[in-house]
Amino acid sequence: MSPKQKRLLTRIIVALVIFFAIIIVEETGLLRAAFGSPGDVYAEFALFLIPYLIAGYDVIASAFRNLFRGHALDEDFLMTVATFGAFALVLFPHTEPHMAEGAAVMLFFQVGELFQSYAVDKSRKSIADMMDIAPEFANVMEEGKLKQVDPFELAPDDEFIVMPGERIPLDGIILTGDSQIDTAALTGESVPRTARPGDEVISGCVNLTGKLAVRATKPFEDSTVSRILELVENAAEKKARTENFITRFARVYTPIVVGVAAVLAIVPPLLLGGDWADWVLRGLTFLVVSCPCALVISVPLSFFGGIGGASRLGILVKGSNYLEALGSTETVVFDKTGTLTDGTFAVTELACAPGVTEAELVATAAAAEAFSTHPIAQSVRAYGDAMANGERPAANVAPLAERVRDVREVSGQGVEAVVDGRGVLVGNGKLMTAHGVPFQATDAAGTVLYVAADGAFLGTIVIADTIKPTAARAIADLHAAGVKKTVMLTGDRTDVAASVAARLGIDEVHAELLPQDKVAEVEKLLAATERDTRGKGKLAFVGDGINDAPVLTRADIGIAMGAMGSDAAIEAADIVLMNDNPDDIAKAIDVARRTMRIVWQNIIFALGIKFAVLILAAFGIANMWMAVFADVGVAVIAILNAMRAMNVKRYEKR
Numbered sequence: 156m157s158p159k160q161k162r163l164l165t166r167i168i169v170a171l172v173i174f175f176a177i178i179i180v181e182e183t184g185l186l187r188a189a190f191g192s193p194g195d196v197y198a199e200f201a202l203f204l205i206p207y208l209i210a211g212y213d214v215i216a217s218a219f220r221n222l223f224r225g226h227a228l229d230e231d232f233l234m235t236v237a238t239f240g241a242f243a244l245v246l247f248p249h250t251e252p253h254m255a256e257g258a259a260v261m262l263f264f265q266v267g268e269l270f271q272s273y274a275v276d277k278s279r280k281s282i283a284d285m286m287d288i289a290p291e292f293a294n295v296m297e298e299g300k301l302k303q304v305d306p307f308e309l310a311p312d313d314e315f316i317v318m319p320g321e322r323i324p325l326d327g328i329i330l331t332g333d334s335q336i337d338t339a340a341l342t343g344e345s346v347p348r349t350a351r352p353g354d355e356v357i358s359g360c361v362n363l364t365g366k367l368a369v370r371a372t373k374p375f376e377d378s379t380v381s382r383i384l385e386l387v388e389n390a391a392e393k394k395a396r397t398e399n400f401i402t403r404f405a406r407v408y409t410p411i412v413v414g415v416a417a418v419l420a421i422v423p424p425l426l427l428g429g430d431w432a433d434w435v436l437r438g439l440t441f442l443v444v445s446c447p448c449a450l451v452i453s454v455p456l457s458f459f460g461g462i463g464g465a466s467r468l469g470i471l472v473k474g475s476n477y478l479e480a481l482g483s484t485e486t487v488v489f490d491k492t493g494t495l496t497d498g499t500f501a502v503t504e505l506a507c508a509p510g511v512t513e514a515e516l517v518a519t520a521a522a523a524e525a526f527s528t529h530p531i532a533q534s535v536r537a538y539g540d541a542m543a544n545g546e547r548p549a550a551n552v553a554p555l556a557e558r559v560r561d562v563r564e565v566s567g568q569g570v571e572a573v574v575d576g577r578g579v580l581v582g583n584g585k586l587m588t589a590h591g592v593p594f595q596a597t598d599a600a601g602t603v604l605y606v607a608a609d610g611a612f613l614g615t616i617v618i619a620d621t622i623k624p625t626a627a628r629a630i631a632d633l634h635a636a637g638v639k640k641t642v643m644l645t646g647d648r649t650d651v652a653a654s655v656a657a658r659l660g661i662d663e664v665h666a667e668l669l670p671q672d673k674v675a676e677v678e679k680l681l682a683a684t685e686r687d688t689r690g691k692g693k694l695a696f697v698g699d700g701i702n703d704a705p706v707l708t709r710a711d712i713g714i715a716m717g718a719m720g721s722d723a724a725i726e727a728a729d730i731v732l733m734n735d736n737p738d739d740i741a742k743a744i745d746v747a748r749r750t751m752r753i754v755w756q757n758i759i760f761a762l763g764i765k766f767a768v769l770i771l772a773a774f775g776i777a778n779m780w781m782a783v784f785a786d787v788g789v790a791v792i793a794i795l796n797a798m799r800a801m802n803v804k805r806y807e808k809r
């Protein structure tokens with residue numbers, strides 16, 4: 156609790172003690188015995204004024220300041236006028252005093268303000284704790300000693316040292332050192348990542364175990380931590396349609412109810428000859444009930460809580476407008492490479508000719524590809540190295556420099572080489588046909604390599620982009636969350652795309668697309684979604700944020716996957732998933748829909764109670780105590796309900 160909140164709580168407690176002490180004295184009849192009648196009424200007036208002023212002097216001061224600034228019709232003004240009026244009823248003879256209600260209204264209004272302040276701080280803290288990633292310094296080596304400097308002073312290619320327990324100040328590449336990196340503040344991952352020389356590291360993460368020497372790749376103002384903090388700071392400026400509606404509603408609603416309260420208090424006594432005290436009390440009750448603070452506070456707080464809760468899961472939402480749109484998502488469109496797949500090639504299938512072992516097949520192909528820089532060649536070599544390291548039985552291989560010679564790459568076909576004195580071919584069917592090698596063709600999804608030695612077919616190696624472990628569950632979770640259609644767009648071959656889509660359970664796939672083709676497909680899907688949902692459903696596009704910026708921008712909601720350090724992702728996307736996990740999309744949609752349910756619960760509850768008590772107040776049935784509940788009580792309940800949006804424990808367990 157902040158010092159300001161503690162001071163307000165102290166004032167409330169002191170005022171409450173005095174308030175109830177006065178109630179006890181009043182009930183014992185001591186005031187009447189001491190001052191007589193009507194002196195006891197004026198004594199009661201003076202006594203209740205004490206807790207009233209202790210609790211609400213700042214509200215009264217704010218009301219008058221705003222009055223002179225031309226901003227009179229806010230909750231402070233309404234509370235001040237209503238409570239002044241309650242005390243002023245003492246001027247009407249033969250009228251039941253209402254000083255206790257006036258003091259109680261101010262007291263409980265301040266209780267509501269305390270709840271509001273605490274709830275807002277708690278919501279802000281949920282973001283601030285997760286986003287407490289700004290490094291305070293960077294270590295640089297000067298004259299053989301470490302010196303702490305401001306991260307702003309470092310430029311790209313400058314070297315800095317990160318000691319165990321320190322936060323990485325800038326994005327960079329590790330030059331020396333091995334360590335474990337805690338990325339929880341950015342990704343929500345509980346398991347540290349291993350970092351070695353050559354690995355990229357991003358600012359804001361914590362170095363856990365080893366000393367690291369890092370070369371900066373970006374200035375501090377362009378680093379991941381700076382971009383994320385800027386994103387979070389600006390999130391509150393982008394309000395949801397519901398939030399904007401409530402703001403506009405309050406601007407119109409408040410003057411209207413103030414006018415109705417004034418008419419209710421003045422017109423009936425003037426025109427109908429009613430009792431002034433009775434009608435003024437009705438007007439004051441009407442005024443207290445009319446305060447729109449329950450809506451004005453709880454709706455933005457619900458969105459803020461939803462954004463804070465999402466941030467704890469490593470999901471950064473740029474504004475409540477995007478959270479609201481995400482809650483209406485009916486279609487989710489995916490890029491394939493880097494989103495549903497790792498974007499790295501790996502051996503996925505082996506098929507050996509009779510009499511040939513897998514170890515021999517892979518070792519022969521890896522040797523022939525030993526000097527190629529092609530990603531497919533690297534995948535074969537990596538698989539061969541894994542086998543040689545004991546993950547699978549491997550052939551005993553001598554140094555490659557002694558075994559491989561006369562390597563020749565044939566454009567569009569593959570590689571020819573002499574390995575261990577044998578002529579080896581590794582490539583596609585065209586290479587086999589060109590050398591007259593009979594081979595067993597396959598239609599496996601991916602890049603197919605046929606391997607032959609001295610004209611004899613050894614077998615087939617299939618290379619494909621590996622699917623992320625959580626991708627299939629992500630699609631299933633989206634369907635379970637109520638998403639009507641999942642679509643995959645890719646520039647990859649049709650057979651590869653169809654295979655991936657079938658394995659993941661994706662509803663629709665479009666392959667062999669250029670970047671502009673993806674935009675055109677999204678346009679068609681947007682039109683179909685709008686038609687099928689009568690304009691209520693939204694389309695989200697999920698991409699890696701680098702090559703998909705045009706599509707991310709065109710979709711109703713652009714979601715960037717695994718985009719730490721990607722400027723394109725942070726700029727183009729509306730939502731950034733800091734952890735490279737497709738399953739976070741379903742979590743984000745769940746958070747958005749839960750937030751929207753809480754928002755509408757608060758709107759319906761607050762308006763329902765208020766309108767009911769307003770009608771009762773107009774007919775003289777509601778008293779000031781009912782007005783206190785309809786205003787402060789409803790506000791506190793709505794605030795407590797809004798705070799539920801911050802609770803994401805059930806998502807963290809998934």
